[in-house]
Amino acid sequence: MRAMVIPVHGGPEVFELRETPDPECRPDQVRIGVEFAGINFTDVRNRRGDGLGVPPMTVGIEVAGRVLETGSEVEGFELGEPVAALCGGGGYAEQVIVDAQRVVALPSSLTGDPVAACVTGVLPSAINLLRHGAKVRPGESILFHGAAGGVGSVFAQAARHLGLAETIGTVGRGSKIDPALGYGYARVLLRDRFVEGVLDLTDGRGVDVVFDPIGGDVRARSWEVLADFGRLVHFGNASHEPEVVPPADALRARGLGYVGYSGGQHAVRDLETVRASWVEAVDLVATGQIRIDVSEVFALEDASAAHEMLERGDTVGKLVLAV
Ligand SMILES: NC(=O)c1ccc[n+]([C@@H]2O[C@H](COP(=O)([O-])OP(=O)(O)OC[C@H]3O[C@@H](n4cnc5c(N)ncnc54)[C@H](OP(=O)(O)O)[C@@H]3O)[C@@H](O)[C@H]2O)c1
16 A cells, blocks of 8 residues: 655754555454544644654554454444544554554534545544533633644633633634634734733633643743633643743732643543544534635645645645545
């Protein structure tokens, strides 16, 4: 099969299109013929060597396609059936092997649609960040950094789905304000002035929860926009800056909380809950309740170009590889 292989960790240029042996399917696994692979910032981290995997390897954690083979212990999937999956890697390839528990069926309305490659990634992440990371309560106010990105593009919609009224978003550049508003944010602020903006919008109170996938100075300053008893949810570090030490005195005095969330770890520790969120996400997208905006589809062999765009912060919504 053809696969985009990373022979060594490094920049986007390290990708090589190679002919590799078809992967072997264990009794509890499913072989998927990949039609689309979602591109995530996690893939960038794994490619650089800041995440998981040892080269030579193939990155890619979410795919959609058709069942090519089921292991002898697998029940409930038929050959040729359209499916999506969250895999532990290997998604940028014509075939991937996935544990059957990490595969969900797709309705015919999503078959052949690149959006199908995003139903196990960004939307479940958004739902689980809200529900299990921050444990949000109705009426709480929210700030999300990176409102026009992949997770950002579904986050305000997921918050509304869970009964929260309005979400404020931040973006890194002015050209992303309109797309972010289109993704359902009540207000969108430029990140370099977000502290003043949030305090202004909330009459100085701040918000109950900040969701931060950026880190560095953005995370350090996010404490300033938290209301008393608020929580800061750390779920990524796109800035690649050293981790921020939370201000212990302010945490104690103001009752603030510092929460971490990893969708990958959540799936390892409580697959049943995460699997339920994949099924929920498929339904929300298939019924049109939540829109995933696939802004660009690249050919498999153009993964380098897609990673370059994502790393430059040039993208809005989701990027997908057509395999
Ligand atoms: N913990 C989890 O379960 C989980 C799950 C999914 C994603 N994540 C994290 O969430 C973040 C978003 O992931 P995504 O796949 O949806 O990506 P994305 O938001 O589509 O792209 C990353 C965005 O981060 C912002 N950014 C800020 N500083 C950056 C920098 N130095 N380099 C590159 N981008 C920078 C840019 O938006 P602006 O222009 O607005 O600055 C950029 O568009 C990533 O940090 C990812 O690791 C975590």
